[in-house]
Amino acid sequence: MxxxxxxxxxxxxxxxxxxxxxxxxxxxxxxxxxxxxxxxxxxxxxxxxxxxxLLVAGQESLSALLAEGIAEAPADASALDAVASGLERASTMMGPANRDLGPRIREALAASVELQERDALKSVGMTAAMTEALLARGVPETVAALAAEMGILAFKQGYARWSEADRGDDDRLAPYALAALQDLRAAASALG
Missing domain, CATH: 1.10.10.60 (Homeodomain-like)
Incomplete structure (x- = not known):
């Protein structure tokens, strides 16, 4: 080639x-x-x-898509509903190749502290992009930061579930990320 x-x-x-x-x-x-x-x-x-x-390729694009989705959410959307919109938008970037690489990327990350550190920085960047997009919507700072942290956790959990799931009728990432966000909402409400 x-x-x-x-x-x-x-x-x-x-x-x-x-x-x-x-x-x-x-x-x-x-x-x-x-x-x-x-x-x-x-x-x-x-x-x-x-x-x-190499393993954080596309971070800028993902961050931009997350922020765009949040910005385009309906004006009356809650902070987490806006994050859900961002997750849906960012999920459009993830195709079959991303899904197939998921387990191998996790294996490579698990074996290298240096890669784990770089992956953590990627998460920080994506969280910052979501926080800024939420602040631009007028969401209070603490709420924006918490919603963004929940968003990145939902993205990671959804991606892990998606990459390990059986291939079926719905091979899109969005349902997995949104289900993970819903699980996090429920968990947060159980905190008391």
Whole structure:
């Protein structure tokens, strides 16, 4: 496969996840990732500054979609209803390839503290985007922060359930993320 063929970024992510789970994050080099993806090291560095960034590819796009969904929620929507709108919008970005990579990404994350730290930073960025979108709607700061934290937790839980679920009629992420948010609402109300 030539380096000029489309999909280099996606191939790099898949190659990295495969190599991280086969050999471990620390033992995997950029050269190995590029070779597995069928591109040059230069092409790798055009897409990513380093190998840590591979597993958080798309963070900016997800954050933007979450914020757009929140902004476009009906004016009378509660903070969590607006978050649900953001989750629905962000879910449109996640397709079958994302679903198939889920278990392998979790395996790679579990084996590397460095990747866990980078994943945590990704979550912080996505939470910040949701918080800002909620504040722009006039949601009080504490409520916005809590709703955004619940949103990122729902996204993560929904993604985990979705990637492990049997393939069936509804292969979209949104129902899983929204169900996770509903579970979190119920859990929050049980706190007393």
């Amino acid at each position: 030539g380096r000029w063929e489309p999909g280099a970024r996606e191939r790099l992510v898949v190659a990295a996840v495969e190599l991280f789970t086969e050999h471990g994050y620390d033992a995997t080099t950029v050269a190995q990732i590029a070779e597995r993806a069928g591109v040059t090291k230069s092409t790798f560095f055009r897409h990513f500054p380093d190998k840590r960034e």
